[in-house]
Amino acid sequence: MATHTFPAEPYPLEFDPESTALLVIDMQRDFVNPGGFGEMLGNDVTPLRSTVEPTRRVLEAARAAGLFVIYTREGHRPDLADAPPTKLARGHLACGIGDQGPMGRVLVRGEYGHDIVDELQPQEGEPIIDKPGKGSFYATDLELILRNRGIKTLIITGVTTEVCVHTTVREANDRGFECIVLEDCVGSYFPEFQEMGLRMIKAQGGIFGWVSNSSDVVSVLQRLEKVAA
Ligand code: TIU
Numbered sequence: 001m002a003t004h005t006f007p008a009e010p011y012p013l014e015f016d017p018e019s020t021a022l023l024v025i026d027m028q029r030d031f032v033n034p035g036g037f038g039e040m041l042g043n044d045v046t047p048l049r050s051t052v053e054p055t056r057r058v059l060e061a062a063r064a065a066g067l068f069v070i071y072t073r074e075g076h077r078p079d080l081a082d083a084p085p086t087k088l089a090r091g092h093l094a095c096g097i098g099d100q101g102p103m104g105r106v107l108v109r110g111e112y113g114h115d116i117v118d119e120l121q122p123q124e125g126e127p128i129i130d131k132p133g134k135g136s137f138y139a140t141d142l143e144l145i146l147r148n149r150g151i152k153t154l155i156i157t158g159v160t161t162e163v164c165v166h167t168t169v170r171e172a173n174d175r176g177f178e179c180i181v182l183e184d185c186v187g188s189y190f191p192e193f194q195e196m197g198l199r200m201i202k203a204q205g206g207i208f209g210w211v212s213n214s215s216d217v218v219s220v221l222q223r224l225e226k227v228a229a
Contacts, residue, residue: 008210021068025158030113043189054214061221135167157185161197179209
């Protein structure tokens with residue numbers, strides 16, 4: 001086992017590239033892109049858009065270093081049979097889940113807005129987990145796939161910080177995975193939730209995991225590449 005270290009808070013995180021995966025959470029057009037569902041709800045998507053370029057650099061470095069890369073998307077079957085009625089009703093939205101939105105039916109699998117943004121499209125062999133909830137482990141085969149690959153450490157990117165990222169990190173932590181969340185690769189519509197969401201993860205000695213950033217992690221991954229070459 002080759003042990004390496006990521007600079008992180010509250011302290012450096014040891015990892016083995018063989019058992020480390022990059023998880024890209026819900027970088028879907030409807031959440032991230034101007035003109036999508038998120039913006040239609042009155043949110044400013046700028047902080048989410050700003051995660052795309054750093055995440056692209058992390059993806060590139062992770063792929064070059066041979067790390068396992070895996071994606072999630074939040075969404076539902078076209079018949080909405082997997083959407084809890086409570087989720088469909090929440091917010092009393094004029095245009096909500098399953099309705100015709102600016103980029104197709106909102107959060108419905110197969111629609112343009114439901115898919116991953118162009119800049120971060122998955123490559124062949126990188127699984128996409130379609131999840132009906134906020135957490136990536138609930139009602140999905142993510143845990144099975146990670147265990148089958150012997151994954152122990154998750155590099156976490158995606159949106160939104162306090163919703164799907166937090167829920168996923170908490171689920172992963174309870175299952176014994178070690179999560180390192182990259183602060184410039186996760187985004188929230190609310191600056192105060194971004195700050196507190198990250199502080200909550202690393203508080204109390206890393207109660208849910210670690211926090212780092214794209215440039216520190218990319219530097220470490222690039223050095224791995226040289227070791228492997
Ligand atoms: N992926 C994810 O975070 N889904 C959300 O609905 N997030 C919101 O912040 N609304």
